[in-house]
Amino acid sequence: MIERDPEIEPERYELAEPPQYHFEVDRRDFLKVLTVMGGGLLVVSSLPASAQETGRGGTGGTAPNDLASWLHISQDGHVTAYTGKVEIGQNIRTSLGQTIADELRVPMASITFVMADTDLTPFDQGTFGSRTTPTMAPVLARAAATAREMLIDLAAAKWSVDRATLEARVGAVVEKSAHGRSATFGELTRGQNLTGRVSQSAPELPRDKWVIRGQALHKVNARDIVTGRHEFTPDVVRPGLLIGRVVHPPAVGATPKSVDDSKARAMPGVTVVRDGDFIGVVAPNERAARRAAAAISVEWNLPTGLPTSETIFEHLKKTAVPDGGRGGDRTGNVAAARTSAARTFDATFDIPYIAHVPLEPRAAVAEWTGGKVTVWTGTQRPFGIRGDLAQAFRLAEDRVRVIAPDFGSGYGGKHTNAAAIEAARLAKAVAHPVKLVYTRAEEFMWGYFRPAGVIAISAGVDANGKLAFWEFDNYNSGNSGLLTPYAVPNKRESFHNADSPLKQGSYRGLAATANHYAREMHMDTIARGLGVDPVEFRLTHITEPRLRDVLQTVVAKSGWPHPSADGRAIGIACGTEKGSYIATAAEVSRTPDGFKVERIVAAFECGAIVNPDGLNNQVEGAIVQGLGGALFEEIKFANGEILNGTMAGYRVPRFRDVPPIEVHLIDRRDLPSAGAGETPIVCVAPAIGSAVRAFGTVPARLPVTLSAK
Amino acid sequence: MAPFNLLVNGKVHHVEGAPEDSLLSVLRYELGLTGSKFGCGEGFCGACTVLIDGQATRSCVTRIGQVAGKDIKTIESLADGDKLHPVQQAFIEAEAFQCGYCTTGMVMATVSLLESTPNPSEADIARVMDRNVCRCGTYPRIVKAIQLAARRSAT
Numbered sequence: 001m002i003e004r005d006p007e008i009e010p011e012r013y014e015l016a017e018p019p020q021y022h023f024e025v026d027r028r029d030f031l032k033v034l035t036v037m038g039g040g041l042l043v044v045s046s047l048p049a050s051a052q053e054t055g056r057g058g059t060g061g062t063a064p065n066d067l068a069s070w071l072h073i074s075q076d077g078h079v080t081a082y083t084g085k086v087e088i089g090q091n092i093r094t095s096l097g098q099t100i101a102d103e104l105r106v107p108m109a110s111i112t113f114v115m116a117d118t119d120l121t122p123f124d125q126g127t128f129g130s131r132t133t134p135t136m137a138p139v140l141a142r143a144a145a146t147a148r149e150m151l152i153d154l155a156a157a158k159w160s161v162d163r164a165t166l167e168a169r170v171g172a173v174v175e176k177s178a179h180g181r182s183a184t185f186g187e188l189t190r191g192q193n194l195t196g197r198v199s200q201s202a203p204e205l206p207r208d209k210w211v212i213r214g215q216a217l218h219k220v221n222a223r224d225i226v227t228g229r230h231e232f233t234p235d236v237v238r239p240g241l242l243i244g245r246v247v248h249p250p251a252v253g254a255t256p257k258s259v260d261d262s263k264a265r266a267m268p269g270v271t272v273v274r275d276g277d278f279i280g281v282v283a284p285n286e287r288a289a290r291r292a293a294a295a296i297s298v299e300w301n302l303p304t305g306l307p308t309s310e311t312i313f314e315h316l317k318k319t320a321v322p323d324g325g326r327g328g329d330r331t332g333n334v335a336a337a338r339t340s341a342a343r344t345f346d347a348t349f350d351i352p353y354i355a356h357v358p359l360e361p362r363a364a365v366a367e368w369t370g371g372k373v374t375v376w377t378g379t380q381r382p383f384g385i386r387g388d389l390a391q392a393f394r395l396a397e398d399r400v401r402v403i404a405p406d407f408g409s410g411y412g413g414k415h416t417n418a419a420a421i422e423a424a425r426l427a428k429a430v431a432h433p434v435k436l437v438y439t440r441a442e443e444f445m446w447g448y449f450r451p452a453g454v455i456a457i458s459a460g461v462d463a464n465g466k467l468a469f470w471e472f473d474n475y476n477s478g479n480s481g482l483l484t485p486y487a488v489p490n491k492r493e494s495f496h497n498a499d500s501p502l503k504q505g506s507y508r509g510l511a512a513t514a515n516h517y518a519r520e521m522h523m524d525t526i527a528r529g530l531g532v533d534p535v536e537f538r539l540t541h542i543t544e545p546r547l548r549d550v551l552q553t554v555v556a557k558s559g560w561p562h563p564s565a566d567g568r569a570i571g572i573a574c575g576t577e578k579g580s581y582i583a584t585a586a587e588v589s590r591t592p593d594g595f596k597v598e599r600i601v602a603a604f605e606c607g608a609i610v611n612p613d614g615l616n617n618q619v620e621g622a623i624v625q626g627l628g629g630a631l632f633e634e635i636k637f638a639n640g641e642i643l644n645g646t647m648a649g650y651r652v653p654r655f656r657d658v659p660p661i662e663v664h665l666i667d668r669r670d671l672p673s674a675g676a677g678e679t680p681i682v683c684v685a686p687a688i689g690s691a692v693r694a695f696g697t698v699p700a701r702l703p704v705t706l707s708a709k
Numbered sequence: 710m711a712p713f714n715l716l717v718n719g720k721v722h723h724v725e726g727a728p729e730d731s732l733l734s735v736l737r738y739e740l741g742l743t744g745s746k747f748g749c750g751e752g753f754c755g756a757c758t759v760l761i762d763g764q765a766t767r768s769c770v771t772r773i774g775q776v777a778g779k780d781i782k783t784i785e786s787l788a789d790g791d792k793l794h795p796v797q798q799a800f801i802e803a804e805a806f807q808c809g810y811c812t813t814g815m816v817m818a819t820v821s822l823l824e825s826t827p828n829p830s831e832a833d834i835a836r837v838m839d840r841n842v843c844r845c846g847t848y849p850r851i852v853k854a855i856q857l858a859a860r861r862s863a864t
Contacts, residue, residue, distance in 0.1 A: 089807030089845050218804055225809035226797040226816060228744020228784040235743035243738065286738040287730050359748045359756055359810040359844045408746070408810030409845060440749040613804060617847065621807055624846025647753035647842070655835040658848045 011478030012128075014416045014448045014505025015384075021392060021421060023275050063139055067150075068193040069122045070143035071100075077171050077186035079104065079111045081140065084124025085132050086116040086380055087406040088414075089621075090677045091614040092132045094220045098610055099137045101212040102205055103144035105168040106185070108217065116382045116404035126381035128412060128506060130578045130675025133610060137673065145202035147194050154188045207608045207669045214667075216613035221406070232408055233363040236376045238433035241365070243286045244426040245293040247279040248442055251640035252502060253303040263295040272296070273429040280422060282430045286437075306501045308638040313350045313454050316476045319499035329483060332490030337469035341460030345526050348456045349518040350701040351477050353449035353502055353635040354628070355645075357652050360408020361443035364423035367433035372399045377420040378407030385420050392421045393428070411625065412506035413447050444645030449635055450507035451500060453477020455518040459488075465530050467541055472519070476500060478511025481577050481682060484519055486541035502637060508625060509678040512577040513685065517702060520573035520686030524693070534690065535560060535572060546605055547576055549666060550583040553603035557664050558585035565589075568598055571690030573683040579674035580606035584623070584683035587659075588691040594706050595692050597627065597657075603664045604680050607671035619663045619680040626684030628653045631703050713777045717742070718786035728774025733757045735773055736783060744784035744813045748842070755841030758814035758821075759783050765821035767840070784813040787820070796820050796858045803854035807845035815841050819855050828859055 063069075072080045081100050087093040097111045114120050116127075124136075148168045155173035156163035159181060166173050174182040205211070224230035249255065256279065261272045264281055270292040273280040279296060283289035307315040338344065364377040373393065379385045382402040389400045402420070419436050427434040438446065454475040462468040469490040474482055479495035507513075527537035535555055542548050551574045554560070563570040567589055574583035587599040604619050632651045636643040644650045689704045697707040715722045715732075717740060724735055731750075736742040736759070745768055748756030752770035759768045760782040787794040793801070796819045806812045815838070822829060822837045829837070834852050843851065 089809065091807070218801060219806075222801045222804070222806075223793070225806055225812050226793065226800045227788055228813040230809060231743070232746070232810060234737075234747060237741070237743075286734045287726060290734075357844055358808075359754060359842060360746070360808070361748075407808065409808040411844070437747060440751060617804060617807060617850065620849055621846035624848060625844070647749035647751050652842060652844060653846065653848075654842060655839045655848050655852070658846075661849055 011451065011480060011510055012415065012506050013451065013500070014503065017416065017503065019388065019392060020418045021276065021278050021425070023278070023392060023425060063124075064122050065198045067143055067146055067196050067198050070140060070198070071104075071147050072193060073147070073185050073189045073191075075186045075189070075191035077106075077110060077184045079106055079185075080114060081111060082114050082121045083136055083140065084116055084118075084121040084383060085136055086127045086382065086404045088127065088380070088409045090132070090618060091219060091611065092136075093406065094217055095133065095610045095614055096137055096140055097220060098212045098215065098217060099141050100144045102210055103141045104148050106171045108212065108220065110171055115406070117401070118382055118386045118403070119401045123383055126384060126415060128380055128415065130678045133673045134579070134675055137610070139198075141204055142200065142202065143198050145204045146196070146199040149199065149202045150194050150196065151185055151188050155183050158183065158188070210608075210669075213610045214608075215611065217611060231405055232360055233365060233376050233378045233405055234360065234435070234437045236365045236405065236435070238365060238367050240432045242282045242284060242430055242432045242434050243289040244280055244282045244423060244434040244436040245289040246422045246436065247281075247293055247296050247298060248446060249300055251300075251302055252445075253306075253640045254300045257299045257301045260297045264292040267292050267295065271430050273426055275425060278422070278425060280426050282426050282432075282434055303640045306639045309352065309634070309636045309643075312352075312452050312501070315501070316452060316498040317454050320475045320496040321498065322496055323494050329493045330491070331488075332469075334469045334471055334490045334492050337490035338460055340462070341468045342463045343529065344458065344460040345522065345529060346456075346458045347518075347522055347525065347700045348454060349514075349521070351453040351455065351514040351517075352702060353452045353504065353637070354507070354633040355444055355449055355635055355650060356411045356413030356447065356507060357647075357650065358409045358411060358413055358443070361438040361440060362414070362417055362419040362447065363435070363437040364417065364420040365433060365435045366420070366423035366427040368424075368427055368431065372401065373424050373427070374401040374403065375420045375424055376403045376405060377417055377423075378410070378414055379404050379417045379420065380410045380412070380414045381416075384415065385417055388416070389421060389424055393424065411508040412510070415506055416448070418446055440647050441645050444650065445642050448503035448505040451477045451504040451511065453511065453514055455514060457518060457522045459522060459526060461526060461530065465532060467526075474511065474515060477514045480510035481512030481515040481575065485544060485547055485576050486523070486538070487543050488541070501640065502635070508622065509577060509681045512575070512678070512682045513626065513629060514702070516573065516575045516577075516682040517685045517689065520575065520683065521689050521698075521700070524571070524573075524686070524690040528693070533561065538574065544576070546581045547574060550574060550581045550603040550605050553664055553666065554583035554585050554601055557603065557662065558601040560585055563587045564599060569691045569694030571687045571692070573686035573690060575682050577679045577682055580604065580676055580679045582679050582683050584680075584687040586684070586687035586691045588688060588695075590695050595695060597631070597659045597688055599659050599662075600684070600687070601662045601664070602680060602683075603666065604676075605666035605668060606674045606676040606679070608669045608673045609665060609667045610673055612665060612667070615665060615676055616663050618677045619665070620661050622678065622680035623661055623684055624653050624658055626681040627657055629702060630685035630688050631657065634703060713773050715773065715776065715781060716778060717781045718783060724773060726773055729772045731769055732759070732771040732773055732776060732781070733768040736768060742783050742785050746810055746813060748811070748814075753840075753842075754811070754814075755818060756811050756814040758817040758841065760817060760821055763821065763824055765818045784817055787816065794820070795861050796823070796854075799854040799858035799861070800851075803850045803857060805847055805850040805854035806843075807847055811841060811843045815843065815851055819858065822855065823859055823862060827862060829855065
């Protein structure tokens with residue numbers, strides 16, 4: 001039996017995708033690989049000794065516990081910290097720095113992070129699931145606390161004094177007595193690695209004594225962002241760099257029938273690269289690469305008879321595998337409760353595919369040097385992409401280096417990245433570094449989508465208006481947020497895998513958004529049906545005080561049940577995901593062709609807050625992203641082809657879509673920090689949907705629409 | 710292919726190309742000015758916004774044949790050495806970004822907006838800036854940054 005990693009949730013479908021390319025093996029290369037691999041299956045690492053000693057690079061599934069993997073203090077006292085996590089706007093370059101600054105007792109300005117470089121940073125599974133603050137920050141806190149204690153030991157030895165007379169303060173160890181001696185960290189380490197294991201017992205600041213954590217510090221690289229100096233992957237330049245482009249099929253599942261590349265081959269400076277079904281070009285500049293790719297004429301075998309965006313819901317129900325995934329959580333006796341229920345309420349919700357649309361499209365720069373390939377690419381799984389590259393080119397993993405520069409975000413959409421493999425294939429062909437940047441249409445087509453789904457709910461109440469049973473079936477969209485947080489004595493909640501005609505995978509909050517939408521809309525339906533206040537109805541079924549807290553906070557701050565202006569209606573929803581709690585209220589007004597969102601109020605609680613402004617930014621951003629899925633986002637497709645896969649065809653939230661947003665953060669220093677970047681997205685749609693019901697019928701689907709009363 | 714003279718950030722650059730070639734492609738790939746970003750190539754996201762004769766323009770859909778001899782300014786020309794432009798400073802203070810990929814385009818669009826409308830209302834901002842997308846959803850902060858920059862320029 002394969003043990004399931006709790007960080008990998010089953011709905012990360014993109015990770016199960018087979019490799020897109022099977023390249024021909026160059027016989028000479030294959031022999032080299034066999035030699036490198038020792039002729040067997042075990043991959044022998046030939047990492048530079050320094051990297052191996054420090055536990056950087058590496059392939060293990062667990063974080064190393066040697067201190068030098070995580071921290072280095074130079075002679076001038078500068079601290080370099082290492083993590084395999086990526087910075088994508090969630091602000092961890094800053095917030096993780098706050099953790100180290102606090103525990104090591106150094107100013108923020110003394111810290112630089114090396115992130116997401118598979119040769120330099122410890123192995124990491126990937127940046128997803130809002131795991132960085134709850135899991136990476138504690139690792140770095142322990143490393144920093146260990147280092148601080150070692151530095152105190154070094155000073156105690158140097159001065160032959162009792163370490164209890166010393167303390168670490170602002171990058172130095174000082175004697176606590178008046179006019180005591182002082183030595184900077186750099187003087188103590190003299191640039192040498194602090195060797196040893198990360199201590200599990202080095203004293204860490206209790207959360208109520210945090211100094212630098214808890215402060216609303218600005219982003220550490222803000223200046224590079226506003227000046228355009230920060231190098232995103234598409235900005236990376238290497239000596240002798242050439243520009244590539246790939247001729248992709250027009251539809252998922254299409255294969256080339258015939259290819260005429262003679263015109264492209266005749267273009268000066270252009271190399272055409274063909275390998276199996278792979279068709280690419282390399283040219284001296286981007287304009288030439290674009291012209292060369294356009295000059296290749298391909299006749300495609302196109303798939304037929306596949307589901308469309310209209311027939312997808314029927315298709316998913318038809319192809320569902322019962323109780324796949326984690327599904328089938330059961331409590332009590334639903335069948336018996338159903339027969340004795342006073343009233344029952346049934347609904348079936350349709351959830352379309354939606355796209356992440358990161359503004360930085362997939363891109364990669366690849367460079368081969370002496371049988372080793374280095375790839376710069378924006379991915380949430382740099383070590384995973386290293387494995388993909390090793391597999392595609394039949395290399396040992398230590399012959400592959402992946403560097404993920406801070407990138408133009410992912411929102412769960414950049415766990416896989418064929419562009420990295422394609423750029424490496426092109427670079428190998430021309431023996432020059434090659435840059436490949438996807439067009440927007442390619443990003444839509446060859447990324448993956450948040451899964452479409454069907455969610456069916458059947459619920460009943462007893463004579464006292466309390467929930468008696470709850471049946472919840474999710475077809476394909478996923479099982480995050482599947483389980484109701486409300487107390488129900490009899491329930492069954494199931495997730496059913498189904499056949500997806502499009503590439504699908506992770507998204508911010510995964511399926512928790514769809515599951516919260518269906519559940520919260522249905523709670524609203526039942527409360528309305530019973531003629532009771534939807535907040536009261538929820539409160540009578542909530543046992544978790546943290547959920548109650550956010551709901552009551554949003555009630556108080558929004559003015560529920562009274563909208564803040566005439567002619568508006570207000571709706572509310574709440575939920576929990578990734579260990580944090582959200583409640584959202586939305587006000588809407590009637591427009592000639594539907595409705596308009598006028599105001600959003602959210603209360604959010606994720607334990608102790610590390611950077612209040614960074615968190616506020618995340619919550620606002622999640623709400624804005626949630627508006628897209630709530631109001632208009634939906635992928636249109638037929639026969640494997642995306643019909644609205646352009647920025648002009650696929651509407652994402654813009655300035656005029658965004659109402660005033662009020663965020664109320666509840667700081668719980670008595671609780672550990674939980675994941676925060678995803679949860680605030682989950683209640684936007686149901687809060688809006690509930691509000692719109694004041695104006696008429698809201699069909700059971702996303703996006704939220706209004707049918708005339 | 711024909712020669713074009715492009716006046717970028719006060720310097721003339723000689724470029725060989727077709728008149729329909731994208732200005733953004735030339736800026737990024739040949740002049741090394743990577744501060745202007747490629748987001749969609751359709752003129753619908755604004756990540757590539759530059760100023761042409763002071764007017765915010767989507768460089769990805771601007772053809773080099775249209776702009777020869779015009780005054781093209783990119784984000785690289787905005788700061789005065791180490792001294793940031795007031796709009797850049799305001800974006801930092803309002804922390805008006807997350808990943809930052811849209812930011813240079815937002816900053817250039819703001820410079821153009823404040824040039825024509827020194828005291829924009831929220832409605833003005835939403836109307837003019839609606840051509841620029843921030844997928845991280847920092848719009849409320851960008852509005853604050855624009856208002857902050859406007860207030861400073863007024864005093």
